[in-house]
Amino acid sequence: METVHQVIGFVVVGIFALGWIWGLAAKLSKRGPGELYWRWVSVAQVVAGLQAVLGIVLLLMGRRVSSGTGVANLLHYVYGLLPLLLFVIAHVVARTGNLSVIGMQHRDGTPMQIRPWTPFAWVSFIAFGLTLRALMTGMGWG
Numbered sequence: 001m002e003t004v005h006q007v008i009g010f011v012v013v014g015i016f017a018l019g020w021i022w023g024l025a026a027k028l029s030k031r032g033p034g035e036l037y038w039r040w041v042s043v044a045q046v047v048a049g050l051q052a053v054l055g056i057v058l059l060l061m062g063r064r065v066s067s068g069t070g071v072a073n074l075l076h077y078v079y080g081l082l083p084l085l086l087f088v089i090a091h092v093v094a095r096t097g098n099l100s101v102i103g104m105q106h107r108d109g110t111p112m113q114i115r116p117w118t119p120f121a122w123v124s125f126i127a128f129g130l131t132l133r134a135l136m137t138g139m140g141w142g
Contacts, residue, residue: 001054001061002058005051005054008047008050012051013135015043015047015048016083016124016125016127018040019041019120019121019124020121020122020124020128023037023117023118023120023121023125026117027118027121033117044124048084048127048131052084055077065138075133075134075137076134079130079133080134082130083123083127086123086126087123090120094114094116094117094119097113098113098114100112
């Protein structure tokens, strides 16, 4: 089961890399990412959730991250679970269509309007870094 968790870890990092690069390309081309992007959002959430469930099952079975210090081991769990919370926030922001829900607004107090796919591109960028770091701590690479 550890091997499956490890393999899915690489897949999750790749999925999040795809998401932020796709979002960046959509922004640079001044077009939306297209309908297929929403399928990517679904797949990314399901795979990240599956990875988190596998990690929790391994933890409940007594398997622990065996590399680094206790802090590095704790961070492995934080890095792995935080992307799920970020996706919840992305859904809230995307649904409202502006960033005021997370306290961001223009200097004059008006809400910052966004396209619905933008929060998911940002979350995938942040989640890429977090899951890459989780993979690194889990593999004993730092």
